[in-house]
Amino acid sequence: MENFQKLALDDTFQFSCHPGIECFNRCCSDLNQFLTPYDILRLKKSLKLSSGEFLKHYTTHHIGPRSGLPVVTLGMLKHKNLSCPFVSKVGCAVYPDRPGSCRIYPLARIIQRRPNQSTCEEFYILIKEPHCLGFEESKEWTVREWKQGQAVDLYDEMNDLLMDIISLKNRSHRKGLTHKENELFYLACYDLDGFRDLVFEKRLWKTHPVEDHSSKDLEQDDVALMRFGIEWIKGRLFGDSSTNHERGS
Ligand code: SF4
Ligand code: SF4
Numbered sequence: 001m002e003n004f005q006k007l008a009l010d011d012t013f014q015f016s017c018h019p020g021i022e023c024f025n026r027c028c029s030d031l032n033q034f035l036t037p038y039d040i041l042r043l044k045k046s047l048k049l050s051s052g053e054f055l056k057h058y059t060t061h062h063i064g065p066r067s068g069l070p071v072v073t074l075g076m077l078k079h080k081n082l083s084c085p086f087v088s089k090v091g092c093a094v095y096p097d098r099p100g101s102c103r104i105y106p107l108a109r110i111i112q113r114r115p116n117q118s119t120c121e122e123f124y125i126l127i128k129e130p131h132c133l134g135f136e137e138s139k140e141w142t143v144r145e146w147k148q149g150q151a152v153d154l155y156d157e158m159n160d161l162l163m164d165i166i167s168l169k170n171r172s173h174r175k176g177l178t179h180k181e182n183e184l185f186y187l188a189c190y191d192l193d194g195f196r197d198l199v200f201e202k203r204l205w206k207t208h209p210v211e212d213h214s215s216k217d218l219e220q221d222d223v224a225l226m227r228f229g230i231e232w233i234k235g236r237l238f239g240d241s242s243t244n245h246e247r248g249s
Contacts, residue, residue, distance in 0.1 A: 004125045004127060005125065005128070007125065007126055007143050008124070008143065009124075009142065009143050009144045009147075010144060011143055012140050012141065012143075013106075013107075013126050013140070013141060013146075014138065014139065014140050015134045015139065015146075016138075019090070019091060021133055023132060023134075025087055025091065026132070027129070027132060028083060028084045029082050029083040030081075030082040031074070031084060033073060033076075033099065033101065034074075035072045035073065035190075036099070037158065037162060037189040037192070037226055037230075038154070038158035038223075038226065039100055040072065041222050042097035043094060043097055044192075045222070046097035050193040051190065051194065052194055058075055059072050059073060060072075061073065061190075068174070068177065069166065069169060070182050070190070074099070086098070100152055100155035103150040103152050104150055106128070106132060106134065106135070107125065107147075108125050108127060109122065109159075110122070110125060111160070158226065164230070165185075165230060165234055165238075168234055169237075177237065184236060185237065188232055188233045188236075189226075189229060192226060192229065196219070196225055199225070199229075200219070203215075205218060208235060
């Protein structure tokens with residue numbers, strides 16, 4: 001852990017990354033790059049693909065050994081020294097929609113919920129990797145300033161919704177989901193366009209109402225559909241309707 005330094009929002013670190021730096025793009029290969037549902041939403045829009053096409057062409061998935069839930073990983077290119085499929089000579093080809101972990105690097109956001117505590121602890125770690133020369137640059141940031149510059153607020157918000165599912169799963173003391181449940185989780189969280197088909201085929205908003213969204217929102221707004229999907233999966237797999245109750249429905 002010597003290369004990881006724990007930081008709070010107003011702590012500072014020294015770092016800069018720019019195309020002129022000698023290590024430019026060196027960090028964009030041989031990655032174990034997990035993708036969150038919101039990462040996939042942004043990437044499939046950026047590439048003008050359906051979620052199904054994006055998942056098929058760019059990712060693999062497995063059951064996380066710790067969470068027991070489906071996990072999606074960005075596939076690295078074996079014929080190109082395991083480089084990320086989106087790296088180019090001039091940088092990241094999906095830069096405005098790059099995954100949250102790429103945006104916030106060299107930081108990582110950690111959320112910890114201790115047993116028997118309702119609130120979570122949030123902190124950041126600074127990842128100092130030997131190949132990254134950005135730490136030799138003189139520019140100084142607070143964690144808060146870095147996060148603002150990388151526009152990660154919505155990524156954090158959506159990832160926290162996913163954390164709610166993981167937390168519910170842990171509290172349920174279930175080791176794993178059934179095959180069918182894993183398929184539903186994958187559909188509602190990752191394959192958003194496939195999930196939209198299910199929502200409209202079964203008119204799911206009738207049986208799982210979400211106060212803030214109409215069926216038109218679910219048809220037209222991917223973020224609204226993702227919020228609905230996460231709430232639906234919480235109820236469908238873990239019998240949780242707390243959010244609806246909190247909203248008064
Ligand atoms: S290795 Fe570090 S400084 Fe170099 S391109 Fe990657 S993030 Fe930027
Ligand atoms: S998505 Fe972009 S920033 Fe992230 S690893 Fe790939 S090329 Fe690098």
